Amino acid sequence: MILQQRIASRPARAGADRRRHPAPFQGSKLTPRAPCASASQVAEAASASASSADAGPPNSSSSSSSPPSGLGGRSNVVSLLRSRGLVQEVTNGEELEVAAGLGPLSVYCGFDPTADSLHLGNLLGIVVLSWFQRCGHEPVALLGGATGRVGDPSGRSTERPVLSEEQIEHNVSSIRSLLVDILTRNSQPDAPPVRVLNNLDWFGPMSFLTFLREIGKFARVSTMLAKDSVRTRMESEQGISFTEFTYQLLQGYDFVHLCREQGVRVQIGGSDQWGNITAGTDLIRRLLGGEDREPPACYGLTFPLLVDSEGRKFGKSVGGAIWLSAEKLSPYKFYQYLFQVTDADVVKLLKMLTFLPLEEIEALQAAMVAPGYVPNTAQRRLAEEVTRFVHGEEGLAQAIKATEALKPGAATQLDAATLETVAGDAPSATLPRASVEGITLADILVAVKLQPSKSAARKLIKGGGVYLNNAKVSEELYIVKPSDLIESRLLLLAAGKKNKMLVRVSD
Incomplete structure (x- = not known):
């Protein structure tokens, strides 16, 4: 991944001239536009804040249900995330909470x-980034164009398969579009803009010797071996390759680079990323600090x-992953997966995956055990x-329309696009046009095996x-007309409440 020989074998990329000659290691240089407070400065602010809170204003109560305020009177993002069950571990949690209130x-x-x-499992990271943005902080989504070529051992018992260069580039492009679409569409008008970066931009031009000399010498092997993701794999029969062993160092240097060059102060991730995140905060202390300078105050949150x-x-089903891309999983099927979660899980997911006020979620929770509650509300x-x-709103409308389309007697106006959306959730059959137009409905029900015989079909x-097509038919000898076909090629039949059939008409 970081060897120049492999990089040179890839097709030319935009900005290749700039990447060919990496700048030498710059120590603790920070960009002027995004200055970082030192750890001691934030610690002093935290201590002052704690002293002020202990003293309290005259006649004030020490208990309050309101979370500490942050930027511009907004809720402090760390307290907000805790209240919704979105915090597992934090490095220097009190300091981070103070830093989140001091400035963006x-x-x-x-x-x-x-x-x-x-x-769906990745969605939590996007949601947490969005919460930071809503509280006045700048979200950065980092694409692993480089680390994706190595493979993260976290949470895996075997080594990840190696993807081709072309597949990785395609995946990076697709995920970039998805992240930009979701985060930008859900940005509030006064929110900081979303940035999407790719770590191949700094690892791509870096030679192996540069990596060892300027980064590897600061890593302690004993610390790397102690990480859960590494220790678990080393104890397994397959073990762990040197490639995956170095993953934590690559992700750790991402944090160093983003802090030094972009002023990024916080890294977030799932709880399985704790070892990789602390590898980053450790490298920041070693690379950007020293005898004559303090390292910038940086934090990790899982x-x-x-x-x-x-x-x-969550995020897995019998049919595979619950993808966020509409091309891989329709909004209708995405909607249906969430609609079918159990009562035991729905409140937790409302807190973690939505932006509904907690008061509204608590009201829904109370209603679930109250008389008259409508199931699945x-x-x-x-x-x-x-x-x-x-x-987006368009995808939600499509999902609701498709959901209604499968309800017999629904007033939803059917169209071919809607029916194709639900095709995977109802059996389908193909009949020649001559076996549909001008043929009794009873004959068609038998032909597609919705009924065992014509007499049974007529009785039903x-x-x-x-x-x-969601309209009840009561005429025993009803003959299907060309006008009954949706866009001249589809029929939706239902025999009873649950037995449905999508009939495609071929010429």
Whole structure:
């Protein structure tokens, strides 16, 4: 990944001339536009804040349910995240809380291009970045164009498969578009802009010797071996390769580079990233600090992994991952996955994945055990809020329309696009046009095996149990007309409430 020979074998990239000759290591240089307070300065501010809080104003109560305020009177982002169950571990938590109230911070979350889309498990990182942005801080999404070529051993029992250069570049491009779309669309008018960076920009031109001399000499092998992700793999039968062993050092240097060149002060990630994040804060102390200078105050924050009440990871289903990209998973299926979560999990997910006020979530929770509660009301709200965040209003409208389309008797106006959206959730069949137009509905029900015989089909029609394109049919000998076909090529049949069939008409 960092060897010049491999980089040279890739096709030419934009900015290649600039990357070919990396600038020498710059020590503790910080960009003027984003100065960083030193750790002692923030610690002094934290101490002063604590003393002030202990003293309190005259006649004030020491207890308060309101979280500490942050920028411009907004809630302090660290307290806010804690209240929603989005904080697992923090380095110097009190200092970070004070720093978040003193001024805007740049915070980053990394996304490795292991596929051409992110999935539901990655959504927490995007949500936390968005919370920082809503509280006045600058979000930075870091694409692992370089680290994706190495592979993160965290949370894995085997080594990740090596992707081709072309596949990695494609994945990076796809994930970049997805992140920009979600974070930009959900940005508030006065919020700091979103930045999306790629760590291949600084690792690509770096030689192996430069990496060892300027970065590797600051890493302590004993510390690297102590990381859970490394120790677990070393104790396994397969072990761990030198390539994956160095991953924590690469991610750690990302933090160093972003702090020094971009003024980034905070790294966030899932709880399985704690070792990689602390590798970064340790490198910052070693590379950007020294006998005659203090290192900048930088912090790491992890959030819990997204698991259900039984400890299983969310984001997986029988059909595979719950992708965020509409090209890989339709908004309808994304919506349906969230709509079907259990009562035991829905409140936690409302807190972690939505931006609804906690008071509103608590009201939903109370309603769930109150008389007259309509089942799945909380799940419907969860599905609506998260689908809107990921796919926008248009995607949510498509999901709701497709959901309604599968309800017999629904008034939803059907179209081919909607029916194709739900095709994976209803059996389908293909019939020649001559076997549909001018043919009785009973014959078609038998042809697609929704009914065992014509007499059974006619009996069901007479009893009001058959729907054609969501409209009830009561005429036993009803003949399907060309005008019944949706866009001249589709029919949606229902025999009873649950037996549905999408019929494609071929010429």
